[in-house]
Amino acid sequence: xxxxGVPVLLSTTGLSMSFGPFQVIRGVDLALRxxxxxxxxxxxxxxxxxLVNLLTGVLRPGRGTIAIGGKDVTRLSERERxxxxxxxxxxxxxxxxxxTAFENVSLAVSRRLGRDGVLWRxxxxxxxxAAEAMGVLERVGLTDDAFRPVRELSYGSQRLLEIAxxxxxxxxxxxxxEPAAGVPLGERDRVLDTVDALGPELAxxxxxxxxxxIFRFASEITxxxxxxxxxxxxxxxxxxxxxxxxxxxxxxxxx
Amino acid sequence: MADPxxxxxxxxxEALGRAAQAFVxxxxxxxxxxxxxxxxxxxxxxxxxxxCAFGTQILIMVLFALSLDFILGxxxxxxxxQAAYFGLGAYTAGLLSARLGWNEPISGLLAAGLVAxxxxxxxxxxxxxxxxxxxxxxxIAISTILYELANTWSWLTGGFDGLMGISISPLLGVFxxxxxxxxxxxxALVVSMLCFLALRRITVSPFGQTLHGIRENTARMRAIGVPxxxxxxxxxxxxxxxxxxxxxxxxxxxxxxxMQVLSFDTSAAVLTMxxxxxxxxxxxxxxxxxxxxLAADRLARLSPEYWELGVxxxxxxxxxVCPDGLFxxxxxxxxxGWRWRQ
Numbered sequence: 001x002x003x004x005g006v007p008v009l010l011s012t013t014g015l016s017m018s019f020g021p022f023q024v025i026r027g028v029d030l031a032l033r034x035x036x037x038x039x040x041x042x043x044x045x046x047x048x049x050x051l052v053n054l055l056t057g058v059l060r061p062g063r064g065t066i067a068i069g070g071k072d073v074t075r076l077s078e079r080e081r082x083x084x085x086x087x088x089x090x091x092x093x094x095x096x097x098x099x100t101a102f103e104n105v106s107l108a109v110s111r112r113l114g115r116d117g118v119l120w121r122x123x124x125x126x127x128x129x130a131a132e133a134m135g136v137l138e139r140v141g142l143t144d145d146a147f148r149p150v151r152e153l154s155y156g157s158q159r160l161l162e163i164a165x166x167x168x169x170x171x172x173x174x175x176x177x178e179p180a181a182g183v184p185l186g187e188r189d190r191v192l193d194t195v196d197a198l199g200p201e202l203a204x205x206x207x208x209x210x211x212x213x214i215f216r217f218a219s220e221i222t223x224x225x226x227x228x229x230x231x232x233x234x235x236x237x238x239x240x241x242x243x244x245x246x247x248x249x250x251x252x253x254x255x
Numbered sequence: 256m257a258d259p260x261x262x263x264x265x266x267x268x269e270a271l272g273r274a275a276q277a278f279v280x281x282x283x284x285x286x287x288x289x290x291x292x293x294x295x296x297x298x299x300x301x302x303x304x305x306x307c308a309f310g311t312q313i314l315i316m317v318l319f320a321l322s323l324d325f326i327l328g329x330x331x332x333x334x335x336x337q338a339a340y341f342g343l344g345a346y347t348a349g350l351l352s353a354r355l356g357w358n359e360p361i362s363g364l365l366a367a368g369l370v371a372x373x374x375x376x377x378x379x380x381x382x383x384x385x386x387x388x389x390x391x392x393x394x395i396a397i398s399t400i401l402y403e404l405a406n407t408w409s410w411l412t413g414g415f416d417g418l419m420g421i422s423i424s425p426l427l428g429v430f431x432x433x434x435x436x437x438x439x440x441x442x443a444l445v446v447s448m449l450c451f452l453a454l455r456r457i458t459v460s461p462f463g464q465t466l467h468g469i470r471e472n473t474a475r476m477r478a479i480g481v482p483x484x485x486x487x488x489x490x491x492x493x494x495x496x497x498x499x500x501x502x503x504x505x506x507x508x509x510x511x512x513x514m515q516v517l518s519f520d521t522s523a524a525v526l527t528m529x530x531x532x533x534x535x536x537x538x539x540x541x542x543x544x545x546x547x548x549l550a551a552d553r554l555a556r557l558s559p560e561y562w563e564l565g566v567x568x569x570x571x572x573x574x575x576v577c578p579d580g581l582f583x584x585x586x587x588x589x590x591x592g593w594r595w596r597q
Contacts, residue, residue, distance in 0.1 A: 056478065082480030094478065096471035102275055107468045108479045116465045116481055117489070119457050121283070129461075130275035135268065143271060147278050169479055 015064035039218035047227040087171035108168035156187025283459035307436040320540035322497035328535030331470030336394030342517030344499025349506035353420040371499020379491030417513035533580020
């Protein structure tokens, strides 16, 4: 997993943030290496989604720094961080609901190709965007649904499209906020298999509540409790840690 | 229309790409039917030549409604201040002629479009940081400010009495403005058709798709790295420019304008037209403007005092019976036909 020779793509040092008097993130240090499968777990309200929003630039930290590929991006906007190879998926679907799956992905592809502000059509560019968008849909197994509007897709397909929109940006780092959340049992395998099959060179941070998915997928785990890192280690180390069991695993088992 | 069939495409990347392109072309390419409204409009001076003057007014409102549809229907920018740019265009073309003696129509029209577009760029860059109700209020504020400026500078604009003394030289130095208004009509027709074609081209461009995306989900557009404010400002600028050309046409065609062009009533009227016809498809703006103008004209003849009540009832009827607007009915029938053929 995290051999020291593998370059760190995304890192934070002493990241902290408050909403008014409430400190929601407390001095988080995190390092995502190329190819990592890093799970971020913790009870509800631990600050997982807030941390993702800090990483992507939706929120600004009070203290601490964020670096992508060694470059300090703490003060850069969401858009500039995307350009540095950072992509995310959302816990609650953020799709273009009246557009088809193909059109959804095309929007992201045309942004990546720098054509989202172009005022004229070009057959050549159109062909390239279409081919790349279909390629992304194929990677998540959605080609059969390509020309159906999002609102007609099954929930599992919508979750896959959520991933496709991030993949269309051709990221180096992918942050996934509960990709399997709410997916009915019959469609779960499709989503999990897709997550499993993501490019081995991608650095992936995944927030998940589902322990099966985490232990199947993750090579390292960070446990976040009350906005601070309680434990970081391999799945085995984390599973054996009594504090983690008390704070989270036990709770999850009981509840 | 080429129907993309995803099942036929299987997993062959070439075939997938072809299916996607067929889908894009079916969605975006012009069809023969797109010529129908323009052929109808072209027939007016030959079949109904006594209606040319009224027809010109309708064409101007079609153009104005198109400008609104571009931002409201495509980019999702809600505004009740579109008259600001329409009025700026009208006063630009009007003042050029009445105060500076610049009577050449085409350059006057371009100036109207450019001034309005510049105003759209500056105001858009400020107010498009806001959305929903705040944005709506700001658009009203901007048009109200311009209205009051026109009132305050009545030495320049003529104030409530209106701006008189607008005259224009023959079109291209050749075509004189006849009493029937046939030249005016054809002039307005060519200008609005060119503007329509430009808008249509933009709506099917990657930028047009980007506007769809922003309307549907701004947060996701930010997450894929799109500079949302910049894109919206560009759309607003284009729309303001088109509205300004519409206003310039009005000043030139009527040789007279009043502060009405900047008023809240004018913004509300153009929004009513768009809702009547249906948003987000350009043709709704055409149908809505034509229906509104015809209804207002006929009803005003029946009752000069209460015609607005009639327009209001029409609006209520349309919103209740076909919430996608009158053109939405056409759209729905066409989609049903497409499904049936599949």
